[in-house]
Amino acid sequence: MHILFLTDYLPHPPFSGDRIRVYQLIKRVANTHQVSIAAPTRDAEEVQSVEAMREFCEHVITADLPRRNPFAHLPGLAHTALEGYPLELHFLTSKTLINRIKEFMESNPVDIIQFEHSRMAHYAGALSKTAKPKKALTFHNAASQQFDTIYKVTRPLVPKFRAWLFSRQMRKWESHCVRTFDRCITVSGNDRQLLLADTPDRRIDVVPNGVDTHACQILPRADDQPTLLMVGLMSYAPYTDSAIYFCETILPILQKKIGAVRVLLVGPNPPPEVKRLESDHVQVTGRVPEVEPYYRQSTISVVPLRAGGGTRLKILEAMAFGRPVVSTSLGCEGLNVVSGENILIADEPELFADSIIRLMRDSLLYSHIVRKARMLVEVQYDWNVIAAQMLKIYGELAETQ
Numbered sequence: 001m002h003i004l005f006l007t008d009y010l011p012h013p014p015f016s017g018d019r020i021r022v023y024q025l026i027k028r029v030a031n032t033h034q035v036s037i038a039a040p041t042r043d044a045e046e047v048q049s050v051e052a053m054r055e056f057c058e059h060v061i062t063a064d065l066p067r068r069n070p071f072a073h074l075p076g077l078a079h080t081a082l083e084g085y086p087l088e089l090h091f092l093t094s095k096t097l098i099n100r101i102k103e104f105m106e107s108n109p110v111d112i113i114q115f116e117h118s119r120m121a122h123y124a125g126a127l128s129k130t131a132k133p134k135k136a137l138t139f140h141n142a143a144s145q146q147f148d149t150i151y152k153v154t155r156p157l158v159p160k161f162r163a164w165l166f167s168r169q170m171r172k173w174e175s176h177c178v179r180t181f182d183r184c185i186t187v188s189g190n191d192r193q194l195l196l197a198d199t200p201d202r203r204i205d206v207v208p209n210g211v212d213t214h215a216c217q218i219l220p221r222a223d224d225q226p227t228l229l230m231v232g233l234m235s236y237a238p239y240t241d242s243a244i245y246f247c248e249t250i251l252p253i254l255q256k257k258i259g260a261v262r263v264l265l266v267g268p269n270p271p272p273e274v275k276r277l278e279s280d281h282v283q284v285t286g287r288v289p290e291v292e293p294y295y296r297q298s299t300i301s302v303v304p305l306r307a308g309g310g311t312r313l314k315i316l317e318a319m320a321f322g323r324p325v326v327s328t329s330l331g332c333e334g335l336n337v338v339s340g341e342n343i344l345i346a347d348e349p350e351l352f353a354d355s356i357i358r359l360m361r362d363s364l365l366y367s368h369i370v371r372k373a374r375m376l377v378e379v380q381y382d383w384n385v386i387a388a389q390m391l392k393i394y395g396e397l398a399e400t401q
Contacts, residue, residue: 011053033394037059089119098127112135115136137183141191183396185206192206207389217321218322226360227261229294229302231291234284235270251282300359303331312331327343
């Protein structure tokens with residue numbers, strides 16, 4: 001089969017959750033099928049990613065997203081609204097990319113187009129006029145729910161209103177996508193149920209996120225100063241909120257109860273409000289070439305998320321590296337985890353801090369969580385297991401008329 005992935009970014013370097021998923025799956029699907037990829041590009045770094053993707057993809061199709069002043073977007077926004085699309089999708093639309101994909105498919109038969117994210121699904125309308133391939137759509141999260149939680153924790157009025165509006169628009173858009181695509185996939189059962197609430201007659205598969213358990217081996221426990229690690233795309237509003245929430249609310253409780261604690265905030269593009277958290281005991285790294293050295297320094301991985309959607313690949317990564325995870329309920333939503341068995345879950349600041357302290361003081365609990373978490377990711381969440389599930393879906397799609 002020839003499978004064309006249509007993504008909102010070229011997934012290299014794979015430094016955020018959705019990029020990691022796409023990159024790891026493309027790498028594995030390409031072992032048995034012909035794979036191509038199409039994506040808009042925004043800057044020189046993304047253009048440089050083309051060569052990296054050619055390692056797995058026979059064809060890499062790109063086009064720059066148009067850069068215009070805000071007023072120049074008004075006609076396009078009006079057209080987007082008339083087409084019935086959420087307004088935010090306008091900013092991901094490249095007519096040049098659409099035309100290049102059409103030209104490509106005229107001379108390169110494609111069996112399946114794999115759309116990544118519902119925010120890229122509007123390309124299907126432009127391509128369906130000439131394209132015959134089956135269309136699969138992966139919801140990396142239920143965006144309506146994701147932005148509803150972002151709305152609740154966002155303070156500035158303009159971003160807050162934008163999140164509220166996008167959440168409402170995406171609810172209708174996601175239902176439309178489920179009804180019109182040949183196959184839809186979510187990364188968690190929770191997201192599947194949210195989408196089925198409006199489309200109970202449709203089939204939606206769950207193919208979870210994963211981790212490379214061969215590349216991520218259990219690291220020895222760090223015996224230096226207690227060090228807490230939070231990894232994520234720091235410019236993403238839920239991670240911005242969780243970093244501030246942890247450092248301003250939970251960290252003072254820990255310092256009062258156990259004294260000196262070190263915190264590592266690791267991830268690309270930290271906004272000014274995250275950079276301001278840096279101190280003698282909080283390090284803000286920005287993007288790093290490899291995360292393993294930071295896991296090696298750490299004692300415990302923390303996921304104090306209060307907003308967002310999908311499932312956190314960084315929890316699976318921490319488990320693979322042998323770092324016990326303390327998370328909020330929302331932070332580990334969608335993962336097959338049990339508090340006290342392979343993770344500790346706490347939603348109140350005091351309880352979150354106490355869970356961290358329990359792991360620091362109880363070596364038997366620490367070892368138990370590490371061992372059970374590693375077993376979980378090896379059996380259920382290794383990328384080879386996940387890729388096999390996607391390949392099964394592609395095989396079933398190819399057999400349908």
